[in-house]
Amino acid sequence: MEKGVQIVGGCCGTTPEYIRRLTETIDPIRSFAPRAEKRSVISSYTKAVRFGKDPVLIGERINPTGKKRFRQALIEKDLDYILREGLLQQEHGAQALDVNVGLPEIDETEMLKRTVFELQAVCDLPLQIDTSDPEAMEAALRIYNGKAMINSVNGKIESMDAVFPLVKKYGGLVVALTLDENGIPDSAEGRYEIACRILERAAEYGIDKSDLIFDPLAMTVSADKNAALVTLDAVRMIRERLGANTSLGVSNVSFGLPCRDAVNSTFFALALENGLSAAIMNPYSSGMMYVWHTFRVLHGLDENCADYIAFAESTPPAEASAAPRASSGTETVSV
Secondary structure: OOOOOOOOOOOOOOOHHHHHHHHHHHOOOOOOOOOOOOOEEEEOOOOEEEEOOOOEEEEOOOOOOOOHHHHHHHHOOOHHHHHHHHHHHHHOOOOEEEEOOOOOOOOHHHHHHHHHHHHHHHOOOOEEEEOOOHHHHHHHHHOOOOOOEEEEEEOOHHHHHHHHHHHHHHOOEEEEEOOEOOEOOOOHHHHHHHHHHHHHHHHHOOOOHHHEEEEOOOOOOOOOOOHHHHHHHHHHHHHHHHOOEEEEEHHHHHOOOOOHHHHHHHHHHHHHHOOOOEEEEOOOOHHHHHHHHHHHHHOOOOHHHHHHHHHHHHOOOOOOOOOOOOOOOOOOOOO
């Protein structure tokens, strides 16, 4: 206690007499409460990731959307395939892993809980619990060892009233989508206003801005030529006006276009320059990883350019961006 320990007590087998004597002993010692730093942090049981100047990479591959083989693995409860996918993303530079197992054909609550449990046994990266089902979200948070990233809440009252109590109870950094009962605003200002309302509602639950990360929603440019510009403006507004962190699912911008990796990489670079804090992205993409490494070099975030040099030596720039196979077979993996 004299050296700064804040909590003391007993464990299995401790008697009431021991606790009484312990209380008498420590009672005269003045304890100093730790100072709140207001840092935006997620953690696993051994590793912490902080959000701020240095952009964070969140691996997107544990998600059934557009991935036929992954959907099959979920239906067959093939955890080995899912775990290998997680480990491969870690090997390729992901700093956290998005975990989405939502399929109509399966029990999402049970599968999410099992996947989170098993991933923690083989991988020490922090996890992003990605579900729209509050029951599944709580089941996963109950067995998560650390401070999870929670994806997601939005500007709808029912969403905030379902998710914020879980964030308050279990802790976490929650992704806040800038949409509400009226859908996704067409303007950056509209998305910023939803972010402000979410921030106010979170405060009512005792959730600080440091535990919110806003996603202004990347929309596909093949359907709307101004979609990327609106998203970039919203990222900058939220970062500059609110001083809050932002994240994006980067690859959404390129749906329907050829050579998607080129579009994604350029959009990623623009988003980073506008203040993006984190990206849900494909770590198997050499183009995306080169953008991240060069951004860190040019912004003085990579001491002696060591990370960039190591990456460049192992990954020639012309190398095709393709996902390594997580299992044997003849599957062609789309990126």
